[in-house]
Amino acid sequence: MKENWPKIVGFLLLLAAVLAVPHFLQFHHQDLLIFLVINVLVVTSYRLVTLTGEWSLIHAVMMGVGGYTATLLFRGFELGMWFTLPLAGLVAAAIAALLCFPLFRMTQFYFLIGSFAAGEAIRLCWIEFIIPFGGTGGLSGVEPPFVFDIDFLEPIPYYYLTLAIVGLCLLILYRIENSRIGLTLHSVHWKAPLAESVGVDTWRYRALAFIVGSFFVGVAGGLKVHYLGTINPNQFGIGFMVFILIWVIVGGYNRFYGPILGVVVLTLFDESIRQFEEFRPAIYGAVLILSILFLPKGLESIPARLRSWAGGGSDREKGKLTDG
Secondary structure, eight states: OGGGHHHHHHHHHHHHHHHHGGGGSOHHHHHHHHHHHHHHHHHHHHHHHHTTTOOOSOHHHHHHHHHHHHHHHHHHHOOOHHHHHHHHHHHHHHHHHHHHHHHTTSOHHHHHHHHHHHHHHHHHHHHHOHHHHOGGGOEEOOOOOEETTEETTSHHHHHHHHHHHHHHHHHHHHHHHTSHHHHHHHHHHHOHHHHHHTTOOHHHHHHHHHHHHHHHHHHHHHHHHHHHSEEOGGGGSHHHHHHHHHHHHHHOSSSTTHHHHHHHHHHHHHHHTGGGGGGHHHHHHHHHHHHHHHOTTOGGGHHHHHHHHHHHHHHHHHHHHHHO
16 A cells, blocks of 8 residues: 555646646636647547557547537537537447448558548538538537536636546546456457457457547547537548647557647647747657657656666666676
8 A cells, every 4th residue: 555655646746736727827728728638538539449459540530520419419409518428429439330340341551541531421521511510611509518607618617527527538448448358459459369269359349449439539529519619520630630640659559648648748849839830740740750769659658768777777886886
């Protein structure tokens, strides 16, 4: 129990900082903080998909599926956010389940291209069908919930609401990864033939990761649209998908907190280079290349490297003392 105290204290300090930080920020940065928390759920749900070794280009579109579902349910049936969020996740999961049959007949590069094509087909429907999706202009008029006289139109209350929902989703994702299902997903990635030899249906587990990941990113889409109040197809294009990939790769995807670290660090970095808007693609390309060259396992590998260097340094010093 004693060895867990540093982790508990660190978690409590982090929680206190996360709860206090919006009160010290301006309105623009409070908005940014809300989107950051939502993107934490986006990258963590995407990491669940990558556990099986399959990288897709449809995750951003699945977020849009959740967002459009929440919008249509709110506008058409006047359902509140407490109903639209789970239904947004369920619709995204259902579409993912349908796509499993064609997509998982492919693997690796072909799966990547197939998922991109499927995502663009869905996005094309949003653009072409003005009814009910609103075409390129999208839809508007979505509102956040109204509970106990709390005005969730204000960024700080909505931030706490988002933090609570995303925290619950992260807990569920963490439990899934550390369950028997999560261990099986890892085995499908690293030793698929061996897993099949002991009776594991690798197709089913790949599909399961894809469906569950789509459910949670659909919830993230609902959270985003209930705050913005509007939605359009351009919000979920390939540009946003590239950002998801960069966040996950730079942060690292071998540990649960890797993508979270990536999205937090790069969001802060992006805010610091906002004055160089025209150079952003080049800057992000350089960041990605440098990360692959010097941190192939992502930012999550830095603590292990520091411990290794510290241990190596102390061993060298011990050797010098012994030789002397």
